[in-house]
Amino acid sequence: MSRLLPTTPPPRPAAAGSPSREPAAALDVTAARAVDPAPSSLLIWAALWTVYIVWGSTYLALRVLVETIPPLISTGTRFLLAGTLMLGALALRRRAVRISRSEALSCLVVGSLMMGAVATVATAEQDVPSNLAALLVACVPLWVLLLRRLGGERIAPRLVLAVIIGFAGVGVLLQPGGQTGGAPLLSLLLVVCSTPAWATGSYLSRRLALPAQPLVSVGWQMVLGGTVVGLAGVVAGEPFDLDVGGFSTESIAAWIYLALIGSALAFTAYAWLLQNAPISRVATYAYVNPVVAIALGWLILDEAVTGITIAGAAVIVLAVAVVVRSEARDQAGASS
Numbered sequence: 001m002s003r004l005l006p007t008t009p010p011p012r013p014a015a016a017g018s019p020s021r022e023p024a025a026a027l028d029v030t031a032a033r034a035v036d037p038a039p040s041s042l043l044i045w046a047a048l049w050t051v052y053i054v055w056g057s058t059y060l061a062l063r064v065l066v067e068t069i070p071p072l073i074s075t076g077t078r079f080l081l082a083g084t085l086m087l088g089a090l091a092l093r094r095r096a097v098r099i100s101r102s103e104a105l106s107c108l109v110v111g112s113l114m115m116g117a118v119a120t121v122a123t124a125e126q127d128v129p130s131n132l133a134a135l136l137v138a139c140v141p142l143w144v145l146l147l148r149r150l151g152g153e154r155i156a157p158r159l160v161l162a163v164i165i166g167f168a169g170v171g172v173l174l175q176p177g178g179q180t181g182g183a184p185l186l187s188l189l190l191v192v193c194s195t196p197a198w199a200t201g202s203y204l205s206r207r208l209a210l211p212a213q214p215l216v217s218v219g220w221q222m223v224l225g226g227t228v229v230g231l232a233g234v235v236a237g238e239p240f241d242l243d244v245g246g247f248s249t250e251s252i253a254a255w256i257y258l259a260l261i262g263s264a265l266a267f268t269a270y271a272w273l274l275q276n277a278p279i280s281r282v283a284t285y286a287y288v289n290p291v292v293a294i295a296l297g298w299l300i301l302d303e304a305v306t307g308i309t310i311a312g313a314a315v316i317v318l319a320v321a322v323v324v325r326s327e328a329r330d331q332a333g334a335s336s
Helices: 041-065 071-092 099-126 130-137 138-152 157-173 185-205 214-235 249-276 285-298 307-335
Strands: none
Touching: 041 099, 041 130, 041 249, 041 285, 071 099, 071 214, 071 249, 099 185, 099 214, 130 157, 130 285, 130 307, 138 157, 138 185, 138 307, 157 307, 185 249, 214 249, 249 285, 285 307
């Protein structure tokens, strides 16, 4: 998810996460703003393609990771490492990384929701194909919009319609067929249940007292959320059945990739984009990442891409594109 995924609205940065945004994810980009003057177009596109490719590939990496390494322990430790490295790098650059108790509590709540969502996807991907998981997680912006409506905000009718259409696409993908890869319904529902958790973290990130510096906020969310997920793995008994000798080279490489590239590098690129690129352009990751995930799953893991996959993907990506672009336009208008 991870993907996965954080927003950085001034003065409050958003949450960490992509589901692989972690992660995915599926981050609430609507609260971000661009800062003028913008840097070179080449640099912006380099950072944007980093987010596209890296976060789009995290679902594949999760699938490989959980083949031989337990999902909760692996997810918790990789976020703990990524967050520690991020905060350590900031401290070496003489940036203030200490936070108040209220900020720590906010990071704990948001981080636990988002890292927990990624861990849930990782657990489900023991059975669920990575391309299907990516498509189901892509609905996070729809859940965020729904939470805002439940919170009393007025939502344009066209966006309500987009949410309904998007969830209809989810229903299409959950139908029995080759697109599920034979995954049991419970595993599919685990992925579906991860999305409101991530969306809730994204929604709360705009309402809680998070640290003012985006990377500090993301770093602490990963450290605290990763710790919670790791402890959940201990409670679930994962360490007692751990067979380190059974870890495959591929799974270890996936863990390193997710910690260093999928979390630390991609989140840094994303936070930089939020401050330096037009929000309408940054928002495109929300519907590009699932396409990348489908392509990589088919190319590397030989995952099936059926007619149902394509139909469900088209419906979900269209709905998400309508929501994200509309919200980005509204945000850009409000900040101009």
